[in-house]
Amino acid sequence: MKRFLIVVCSFFLSYSLFAQGESYTTVAAKDAQVKKSGSKNFENLAVGEKLTGNDVIKCNPNGNASFLHSSGKIIVYNKTKEIKLSDLSSSATSNKNLAGQLLEVTNNKLNPSNKVSSNIGGVRASENVARDIFFITPRRGTILIDQYPVFIWNKTQGEKEFQLTILTEDLDVIKTVNLTDTIYQYSEKDPKLNRGETYICIVKPISSAKQSEYQTFTIASEKEAEDMKARIKETTELLSSVDDVTKHVLLGTTYEALGLYYNAFDSYKKVITLSPNEKAYRKMLADLLVKYNLIKEAQFLTGYNPADNNSK
Numbered sequence: 557m558k559r560f561l562i563v564v565c566s567f568f569l570s571y572s573l574f575a576q577g578e579s580y581t582t583v584a585a586k587d588a589q590v591k592k593s594g595s596k597n598f599e600n601l602a603v604g605e606k607l608t609g610n611d612v613i614k615c616n617p618n619g620n621a622s623f624l625h626s627s628g629k630i631i632v633y634n635k636t637k638e639i640k641l642s643d644l645s646s647s648a649t650s651n652k653n654l655a656g657q658l659l660e661v662t663n664n665k666l667n668p669s670n671k672v673s674s675n676i677g678g679v680r681a682s683e684n685v686a687r688d689i690f691f692i693t694p695r696r697g698t699i700l701i702d703q704y705p706v707f708i709w710n711k712t713q714g715e716k717e718f719q720l721t722i723l724t725e726d727l728d729v730i731k732t733v734n735l736t737d738t739i740y741q742y743s744e745k746d747p748k749l750n751r752g753e754t755y756i757c758i759v760k761p762i763s764s765a766k767q768s769e770y771q772t773f774t775i776a777s778e779k780e781a782e783d784m785k786a787r788i789k790e791t792t793e794l795l796s797s798v799d800d801v802t803k804h805v806l807l808g809t810t811y812e813a814l815g816l817y818y819n820a821f822d823s824y825k826k827v828i829t830l831s832p833n834e835k836a837y838r839k840m841l842a843d844l845l846v847k848y849n850l851i852k853e854a855q856f857l858t859g860y861n862p863a864d865n866n867s868k
Contacts, residue, residue, distance in 0.1 A: 578608055578609035578625065578626060578641070578642060578645070579606060579607075579608065579625070579626035580606070580607040580608065580609070580611075580623040580624070580625055580626070580631070580641050581604070581605075581606060581607075581623060581624045581659065581662060581663055581666060582601055582602065582603055582604060582605040582606075582607065582621065582622070582623055582666075583603070583622045583623060583624050583630075583662065583666065583801075583802045583805050583806065584603065584620070584621065584622040584799060584801040584802045584805065584831070585600075585601040585602065585603055585605075585620075585621045585622075586615075586618075586619050586620050586621070586801075586831075587615060587616040587617075587618065587619030587620075588600075588601040588613060588614070588615045588616070588619050588620065588621035588633075589601055589613065589614055589615075589616075590605070590607060590611055590612065590613050591611065591612040591613075591638075592607070592608075592611045593608060593610035593611055598612075598614065601613065601621055602836075603666060603834055603836040603837070604666035604667050604836045606663075607623070607641055608641070609640065609641050609642030609645065610640060610641075610642065611640070611641055612638050612639065612640055612641075613633060613638070613639060613641060614635075614636055614637065614638045614639070615633060615634055615635060615636060616636065617636060619634065620632065620633065620634040620799060621633050621634075622798055622799060622801070622802035623641065624658060624659060624662055624806070625645060626659065627645075628658065628659075629645060630794060630795065630798055630802070630806075631644050631645065632797070632798050632799060632802070658791070658806055658809065658810065662805070662806065662809045665809055665812075665839075665840045665843065666805070666836050666840070667836070688712075688766075688768070689709060689710065689712065689759060689760065689761065689766050689767060689768040690709060690710055690768055690769070690849050691707065691708070691709050691757065691759065691768060691771045692708040692709060692710060692848045692849070692850070693705075693706060693707070693708045693817060693818050693848070694706075694707070694757070694771065694773040695771075695773075695815070695817055695847060695848070696769075696771050696772060696773075697772060697773070697774075697815075698773045698774070698815045698817070699773075699774045699775075699776050699780060699784075699815055700773060700774070700775055700776060701776055701781050701784050701785065701816065702775075702781075703742075703748065703749045703750075703751065703775050704741070704742045704743055704744070704746075704749075705742050705749075705773065706739065706740070706741050706742070706818060707720055707739065707740045707741075707742070707757060707759075708738060708739045709738050709759045709768065710738065710849070710850075711738045712761075712766075714763075715761040715763060715764065716736060716763070717734060717735065717736050717761070717762040717763065718734070718735050718736075718737075718738065718759050718760065718761055718762065719732060719733070719734050719735075719759065719760055719761075719762055720732070720733050720734075720735060720740055720757065720758075720759050721757065721758050721759070722742075722749075722755055722756070722757050723755065723756040723757070723758070724753070724755060724756070725753075725754050725755070725756065725772075727756070730747050730749075730755070731746055731747055734762065749775050750775065751775050751776065751777050751778055751781070752774075752775065752776075752777035752778075752780075753774065753775060754772055754773070754774040755772070755773055755774070755775070756770050756771065756772055757770075757771050757773065758770050758771065784814050784816075787810065787814065788807075788810065788811075788814075791806065791807060791810045792807065795807065800826070800830055801827055801830050801831050804823045804824070804826045804827045804830070805823075805827050805837070805840070807823045808820045808823030808824045808827065808840065809840075811823060812844065817844060817847060817848065820844055821841070821844055821848075824837070824840050824841040824844060825841065827840070827841075828841060835858075838857050838858060839858060841857060842854040842855075842857040842858045845857065
């Protein structure tokens with residue numbers, strides 16, 4: 557009997573230590589609460605919060621919470637019943653191949669205590685940088701899935717017409733076009749951009765001597781494009797049964813990790829539309845805007861409080 561009790565106690569101790577060692581990142585939370593291990597009281601659950609398997613959660617009526625488990629599982633809960641996170645793990649959606657890829661990016665993106673980066677490509681952002689002509693997309697060194705990139709650049713005061721030039725690495729001109737807009741969608745009518753090759757783009761206002769830096773981008777090889785598409789498909793399938801906020805958060809982080817900033821921007825916008833009061837989500841988009849060199853817009857977004865408009 558004594559030996560049996562020792563075995564039982566050892567089992568529960570091992571289970572408890574295992575649950576304590578598990579890691580959960582809160583991806584989405586609406587009217588949800590958590591009672592952390594060792595605490596007697598429930599607290600409001602925060603986006604980006606790290607939890608363990610021994611922590612207990614519950615949701616108010618119509619509330620919900622989503623978590624990214626350290627094994628790659630996506631866990632969604634929407635009941636008022638109190639339950640340990642470790643008890644939810646067994647029924648969660650899992651894909652171990654995505655675990656490290658999603659966690660590494662998401663943990664950083666969803667930490668609202670981190671300040672928005674003010675570095676762009678290793679160079680600290682400044683007002684002078686913000687006033688220069690620069691490409692919003694493609695970003696320097698980006699690998700693009702398809703052969704028809706979207707070129708977008710900022711518009712500084714007084715400039716009404718621009719010249720966009722695309723060149724090979726040997727500085728042979730592929731295409732030059734004059735535009736009154738700050739966006740150009742490459743198409744099948746334009747000279748073909750070959751897979752696996754790197755190109756240069758530059759934009760300058762017609763009416764001034766200013767010009768952007770030479771920006772390089774690479775069209776993905778067939779293998780790279782297949783791998784990137786497979787990763788997106790894998791993530792989309794993994795998120796097929798989760799709520800929309802969680803889906804767009806994790807899709808956005810996947811796009812950003814792949815350097816597909818235009819797609820990430822679209823996903824983060826959808827997240828903010830669905831949950832405009834969540835500071836952590838606004839920070840995600842602000843971090844991306846800094847990569848675009850949109851410093852003032854990023855600062856506005858992080859300082860914006862939806863409650864200010866509601867009170868007017």
